[in-house]
Amino acid sequence: MKTPTRALLLVLALLLLPQLSSSAEPGSGWRAGFASARITPAEPLMLAGYAGRTQPAREVDDELFLKVLALEDAVGARALIVTADLIGFRADFSTPVIARIAAETKVPRERILFNASHTHAGPAVMLGTQSHYTIARDQAERLIAYTTRLQEECVRLARQAVERLEPARLRWGTGQVNFPMNRREFTERGVILGVNPRGPVDRSVPVLRLDDAGGRLRGVVFGAACHNTTYGTRDNRVSGDYAGVAQALIEREAPGVQAMFVQGLAGDTNPYPNSLNDPAKRPAVEIARAHGAELAREVRRVLGFTLKPVDGPLRTALGEVALPLQRPPARAEIERTAATGASTQKWVAEQMLRRLNEGGVLPAEHRVPVAVWQFGTDLTFVGLPGEVVVDYVRLIEEALGPQRLWLAAYCHDTFGYVPSARVLREGGYETRGLYHGGIGYFAPEAQDALVGKVRELAASAGRL
DSSP: OHHHHHHHHHHHHHHHHHHHHHHHSTTOSEEEEEEEEEOOOSSOBOBSSOTTOOSOBOEESSOOEEEEEEEEOTTOOEEEEEEESSSOOOHHHHHHHHHHHHHHHOOOGGGEEEEEOOBSSSBOOOSSSOOSSOOOHHHHHHHHHHHHHHHHHHHHHHHHHHHTOEEEEEEEEEEEOSOEEEOEEEETTEEEESOOTTSOOOOEEEEEEEEETTSOEEEEEEEEOSOBOSSOTTOOEEOOHHHHHHHHHHHHHSTTOEEEEEEOSOTTEEESSOTTTOTTOOOHHHHHHHHHHHHHHHHHHHHTSOOEEOOOOEEEEEEEEEEEBOOOOOHHHHHHHHHHSOHHHHHHHHHHHHHHHTTOOOOSEEEEEEEEEEETTTEEEEEOOSEEOTHHHHHHHHHHOSSSEEEEOSBSOOOBEEOOHHHHHHOSGGGOOBSSSSOSOBOTTHHHHHHHHHHHHHHHHTOO
16 A cells, blocks of 8 residues: 555656746746726816816827736735826725725725826816816816716726736836936026926836746836826827827737836926927927837836846735825915915915815815835835825835835825925925815925835835
């Protein structure tokens, strides 16, 4: 009996050997699933990003897409990343959708991440008629209907991505592009939205490669830290801007691959040139395609590297931080700003007056979500909300260390700009305050509060 038993064990060992060898390969042990849908509006809709637009867009330069990546580590823990060619996801949009996705897919809330490319050539995302844009009521109602359909698509694609989970291998690397430009131009009249070649900027291009069990490329997630504002106020046409172009080029050259763009800390960074300052006076679509082609080339170049394996387990931490707001000015000053101030400050002042006239109290803080995803010991992904300025790249690198780090903004809730203490001292557009979900201007102390929360969550998720 002893010899047959040994023979049986030997046969089993030989059968299991390929499976054990495969699971031991660095970066393996994952499963990944992909889903996407076109979300280009079927009718003319008002575009987001510029208050100066007064008419809906009637021309489409590029299709817009909503995409989902489902991940599962070796112990069966799942996560979802949702990206879109849109201006941003706000809390009133993402919070109920994430709750529905969690209920229908059984993926926990803290393992679902929303990120928008922040294109200024996509439809406004809104669920109520009140907006800091000037939008006619019939257009607002059409946008609400579009947004509601978009919520349903998020849930549908999340389910679909989970259903498509298959064995995968993860690797990552970093490249760079040259078109991001600091936009805080210093003039005798103060800081304006312009071009600042000596200003800080993050030109890195993080790239996550997802292969199937046979080594074939199935998906790529990549990022850049630059506003999608190649299209200006006068360019009233639908487009995913450079990020949409880059995704389309990657997918066109690798059929069957899903390319997903994740926006970085782009609060004070614009593409250069854009349609407002291009020396050659090219149309926006031509400039966006040039920037997108540069980004796509760099992603393809990085994909050809010997990339670093990304192992599990995937540990996530989601928390809420209270960002302090400045003490409100005296009522007389608020009234002056509401009557004669610049358009951005005027909006905030009007909201302050409305709250005071209703007998309410102006808030002292604004609470926002922060997410940290830790992939084994190989990669830390930090997902920040709002339009975060580039100073936070240095601040978070100092807090966590610069290695194995991917920084993203525009996650979950796009409520306004998140300026650093330096930007607040200097002034300029990025100090404009909240434009959705709250009232007020951030205080310098918000910087330490946000970085402190990132450090806390990174420790909780297990960053070493």
